[in-house]
Amino acid sequence: MALERTLVLVKPDGVQRRLVGEIVGRLEKRGLRLVGLKMLQVTKELSRQHYAEHVSKPFYPMLEEFITSGPVVALVAEGPEAITVVRGMMGPTNGRQAAPGTIRGDFGLSRQMNLIHGSDGPDAAKKEIGVYFKAEELLDYDSPLGGTVCAGDEK
Ligand code: UDP
Numbered sequence: 452m453a454l455e456r457t458l459v460l461v462k463p464d465g466v467q468r469r470l471v472g473e474i475v476g477r478l479e480k481r482g483l484r485l486v487g488l489k490m491l492q493v494t495k496e497l498s499r500q501h502y503a504e505h506v507s508k509p510f511y512p513m514l515e516e517f518i519t520s521g522p523v524v525a526l527v528a529e530g531p532e533a534i535t536v537v538r539g540m541m542g543p544t545n546g547r548q549a550a551p552g553t554i555r556g557d558f559g560l561s562r563q564m565n566l567i568h569g570s571d572g573p574d575a576a577k578k579e580i581g582v583y584f585k586a587e588e589l590l591d592y593d594s595p596l597g598g599t600v601c602a603g604d605e606k
């Protein structure tokens with residue numbers, strides 16, 4: 452069982468729709484630990500770094516316009532298998548195909564304006580955390596309640 456960190460964004464649609472608390476609250480209530488959190492404006496350059504794998508795709512210009520259209524909330528969440536756990540909570544890319552109970556399935560019906568980004572694997576998480584956060588912005592703090600979230604052999 453791997454204790455993982457994953458990069459999450461509440462995208463501009465989530466901020467505009469006042470869903471930051473709802474989305475971050477779901478991650479916290481699941482038991483994930485926040486180790487970094489901030490609000491920022493994504494620039495075109497940052498978008499190209501984050502979405503490097505998509506830059507040459509036909510949808511990229513519209514994605515860039517969307518992700519730079521207003522502030523996002525960026526956070527790093529930590530927990531056992533956090534990458535997979537968050538991807539499951541998000542639901543699939545297209546909100547119309549996302550099941551109720553997922554963030555995308557409960558709050559949206561768009562393929563682009565789908566509220567949340569979460570890293571899709573360990574390599575992406577490492578890269579994306581580095582794109583959005585400096586090492587000193589990630590806080591390692593005592594977390595006594597962590598013992599109520601999962602057993603010692605699960606992390
Ligand atoms: N996207 C889009 N049109 C598409 C596919 C993706 O606008 O046809 C956007 C959407 O906001 C998505 C992001 O590009 O979340 C990254 O795409 P990816 O396939 O990596 O989806 P995700 O990992 O976010 O589910």
Ligand code: MG
Pocket residue numbers: 571
């Ligand atoms: Mg992706």
